Amino acid sequence: MNKQKHSMQPIPSHDEAVRQDFVTDFRAFLTDELYPKITPYYKSRIEPEFIKEHGRTPEDKMEVQNVMVQDSAYQSWSFLQRISQQMMFTSVIDTVERTLEDLIKKTKEYSTLGSLELDPAIQIPRYLTAYDIHQQPGGYHMENTKNDISAGVVYDISLPIYSNDAMGDENDLLAQATINFIKNNINTMPKKILDMGCYIGNSTLPYVRAFPESEVHGIDVAAPGLRYAHARANALNASVHFSQQNAESMSFESNTFDIVTSCLFLHETSHAAIPKIINECARILKPGGWMIHLDVYPFQRSVVEPLYDFLKDWEVTNNNEDFSGALREMDLQGIFEEAGFSKETIEFTSAEASSETNKGYTGDFYLKLPVYVAQKMA
Amino acid sequence: MAKKIILPRVAKGKNLVYLDDNSVDNILAMVMTLTQEISVLTDRLNTIEHLIAKNGQIDLDDIDNFEPDYQLQEKRSERRKSLLKRVLLPIEKALDSK
Numbered sequence: 171m172n173k174q175k176h177s178m179q180p181i182p183s184h185d186e187a188v189r190q191d192f193v194t195d196f197r198a199f200l201t202d203e204l205y206p207k208i209t210p211y212y213k214s215r216i217e218p219e220f221i222k223e224h225g226r227t228p229e230d231k232m233e234v235q236n237v238m239v240q241d242s243a244y245q246s247w248s249f250l251q252r253i254s255q256q257m258m259f260t261s262v263i264d265t266v267e268r269t270l271e272d273l274i275k276k277t278k279e280y281s282t283l284g285s286l287e288l289d290p291a292i293q294i295p296r297y298l299t300a301y302d303i304h305q306q307p308g309g310y311h312m313e314n315t316k317n318d319i320s321a322g323v324v325y326d327i328s329l330p331i332y333s334n335d336a337m338g339d340e341n342d343l344l345a346q347a348t349i350n351f352i353k354n355n356i357n358t359m360p361k362k363i364l365d366m367g368c369y370i371g372n373s374t375l376p377y378v379r380a381f382p383e384s385e386v387h388g389i390d391v392a393a394p395g396l397r398y399a400h401a402r403a404n405a406l407n408a409s410v411h412f413s414q415q416n417a418e419s420m421s422f423e424s425n426t427f428d429i430v431t432s433c434l435f436l437h438e439t440s441h442a443a444i445p446k447i448i449n450e451c452a453r454i455l456k457p458g459g460w461m462i463h464l465d466v467y468p469f470q471r472s473v474v475e476p477l478y479d480f481l482k483d484w485e486v487t488n489n490n491e492d493f494s495g496a497l498r499e500m501d502l503q504g505i506f507e508e509a510g511f512s513k514e515t516i517e518f519t520s521a522e523a524s525s526e527t528n529k530g531y532t533g534d535f536y537l538k539l540p541v542y543v544a545q546k547m548a
Numbered sequence: 549m550a551k552k553i554i555l556p557r558v559a560k561g562k563n564l565v566y567l568d569d570n571s572v573d574n575i576l577a578m579v580m581t582l583t584q585e586i587s588v589l590t591d592r593l594n595t596i597e598h599l600i601a602k603n604g605q606i607d608l609d610d611i612d613n614f615e616p617d618y619q620l621q622e623k624r625s626e627r628r629k630s631l632l633k634r635v636l637l638p639i640e641k642a643l644d645s646k
Contacts, residue, residue, distance in 0.1 A: 184612045188591035192584045195628040207643040215645065242567060243642035249566035253577050257584060260557050267555045302559035309560070315553045490561045
């Protein structure tokens with residue numbers, strides 16, 4: 171059964187394919203059938219008990235959490251949600267393991283466009299080695315064999331399962347949102363673009379397509395992702411220059427790029443890393459160049475309602491996303507100003523994309539995600 | 549032949565307990581994996597039925613090359629959802645209780 175979207179992806183066997191299909195339907199079942207029951211359940215069962223005991227409703231997310239983790243109905247949903255992610259990975263790893271040798275050989279054929287520069291001496295930051303982000307076994311950086319690409323392949327073929335096919339054939343709907351934002355709000359014809367934390371380049375390639383005159387670079391610390399990214403870009407006929415670098419300290423010369431961007435990258439770093447990364451963005455941008463990061467909602471703590479706050483951070487606790495909760499509370503405005511971005515250009519706004527206008531997207535999927543935008547002083 | 553490459557299948561991270569203890573969590577995880585395997589068997593059987601109905605016989609390679617059309621995929625998806633609904637009924641009921 172052919173789930174292959176480009177020639178660097180493996181073809182699953184019959185049983186592997188339907189095993190993966192089950193995970194897609196399992197996740198849809200959790201989202202569509204069980205998740206909507208949680209808020210009514212909380213309102214009718216959990217909150218009244220809390221009021222009886224404390225004479226008031228819970229004040230914050232922590233108070234909600236304390237009662238919810240004691241409740242077996244909620245915990246059952248939460249556990250199912252957690253293992254659906256584990257089942258997603260185990261069901262695609264079978265396919266990757268079986269086909270890996272051939273795929274690694276194939277990377278040699280797919281290497282003419284763009285470039286790939288690896289740095290065997292690079293130190294993988296602790297925020298990526300302490301635990302496996304998103305529960306991907308081995309994390310994004312693990313080398314299981316020579317010239318390994320397995321973690322990159324696993325990531326590429328699990329994304330459609332994770333997103334219920336909403337991300338498109340090239341897994342690029344998120345970057346489409348950033349590009350829509352750039353085209354609608356920033357008057358620029360970028361000559362050089364950098365995507366930080368690019369991993370397999372699924373959010374990097376859309377820049378090649380949207381700005382065909384530009385030179386597009388992608389950096390990441392994880393070699394298995396970059397090797398795969400380069401072969402994948404070739405399979406999709408796109409030229410990108412990939413290099414293995416840490417965004418906290420890059421080898422690019424100052425004043426090089428017109429646009430520096432990232433996609434769901436900042437929340438995978440750390441408190442200490444964020445100011446360094448932002449300083450580096452300011453350094454390598456040309457005067458007047460733009461920084462645009464698509465990421466989680468900032469400054470959300472004081473708002474809405476404790477149950478919503480609690481549920482919104484589900485992935486932080488349950489899907490190995492420790493820093494994404496903390497990122498929301500950082501003073502990004504201050505960090506951007508300190509790094510040399512013009513105060514009046516700093517914006518925390520949102521970017522939108524819709525699946526109907528692009529090929530390869532199933533159904534009508536609309537997406538609105540936060541972007542952090544700032545312009546380097548001219 | 550080179551040594552077979554083995555990829556890791558368990559993620560590193562905190563050991564979280566969701567239900568009464570780790571063994572209850574493990575049992576639920578195993579139930580879901582068994583449910584998944586029932587679904588795999590059902591789909592495989594369905595593929596074989598389609599191949600026989602069409603060709604009157606089975607060539608083993610045909611199974612891996614079989615591509616269900618959109619309608620059949622939807623039908624299978626519906627059947628998986630009804631399997632999930634039956635298996636997870638106790639949890640759904642618990643979340644419904646007034």
